[in-house]
Amino acid sequence: MLYSQTSAADKRRLFRERLASGELLRFPGAFNPLSARLIEQKGFEGVYISGxxxxxxxxLPDIGLTTLTEVAGRGKQIARMTDLPAIIDADTGFGEPMNVARTVQEMEDAGLSGLHIEDQVNPKRCGHLDGKSVVDESTALRRIRAAVDARRDPNFLIMARTDIRAVEGLDAAVDRAKKLVDAGADAIFPEAMRTLEEFEAVRRAVDVPLLANMTEFGKSELFSVDQLASVGMNIVIWPVSMLRIAMGATERALDEIEQKGHLRDKLGxxxxxxxxxxxxxxxAYNHFDNSVFTFTVTR
Incomplete structure (x- = not known):
């Protein structure tokens, strides 16, 4: 009833333990608190919250228009509804290193289990669109150092996302991933990898957990869980998939109302x-309500 019975600290600790096992953890994207609960009910290992x-x-478009307050607030609503760990997309950290530090502590307070900070120029663009720009190495590393220094719970996962593959190529992505790990990143999110061999190249380069993004209509081929596990990935996300499916179904239902004037054929x-x-x-809510109000006062 109400919210998760597992504390944020326990979620983070259990997540870190499972991540250390080397298995591939599946984190579908939740588009609201209710979908997060469904992800848990279906037996997945975690919840991803996409920017x-x-x-x-x-x-709004995904071009850096959302604020820290909006993202942390929605992240809290989603994370508290499930016993699963939730990782949130913190974009570029909402500013410079001091802003990144504040972002980490806000996300800790919101009950998240981790976040990722990317190396795009602020305001950013969706990771699978053309025309991205990335910051210089020094700026990227300062963001991660600030995030690590600001963290209060050592089990809160600081993941570094690099978008440099689409700008400067795979070798640059491998090199930056190494340096982000040296700066303190607990995990690496190499964005817009095109092939399994590219994921494998990053895997050979670093010894921290790696995240694979299986977003549709993007730069990456849509690999299966088994394929990603075979090259050593540790987390896979489907960030926008559930929203896309829900919006597609909503669009078809609205068309049905417009065309037929009813939804009788859509009940299934x-x-x-x-x-x-x-x-x-x-x-459980009904039982709680009855237990409070169905009593007599003894005199």
Whole structure:
């Protein structure tokens, strides 16, 4: 009932332990708190919170328009609804190194288990669009050092994302990944890798956990979990997939109303009321309510 019964500290500790096992952890993207709970119910290992999804949720493009307050607030709403660890997209850290430091502590306070900071120029662009620019090496490393120095819980995961592959090529991405690890990054997110061999090249270069982004309609081929595990990836995300599927279904339902004036033919595609009530644990709320109000006062 209500929120997760597992503390943020325990989520982080358990996440770190599982990440150290070397298995590939699956983190589908949650587009709201309810979808995070469904991800947990279906047996996945974690929840990913995408900056592109958070901006789209506000009707905005993913070009750095969202604020730290908006992202941390929505991250808190999602993270507290599940016992799973949640990793959040913190873009470029919302400013310079001092802003990055504040971002880390805000995300810790919001109950997240980790975040990633990228090396794009601020304001950033979606990682799979053309025309990106990355900051110089010194700036990228200062962001990560600031994040690590600001962290209060040693189990809070500081992941460095590098977008340099699409700008300067694979060799530059490998080189930057090494230096980000030297700067203190706990994990690396090499964005927009095109082939399994490119993921494998980064794997050979660093000995920290690696994240693979399987976003649709982007630069990377959509590899399976087994394929990614075979080249040593540790986390895989589908950042916008659930939102895309939900919005596609919504669009088709609206078309159905426009064309037929009813949704009788769509009932089989809907989540049943009983399943929704089960997901939100309606019965536990009802039991709690009854236990509070169905009593008598003894004199």
């Amino acid at each position: 592109a999804v958070l901006s789209a949720d506000l009707g 595609e809907m989540q049943h009321r009983a399943d929704l009530y089960d997901l939100i644990d309606y019965e």
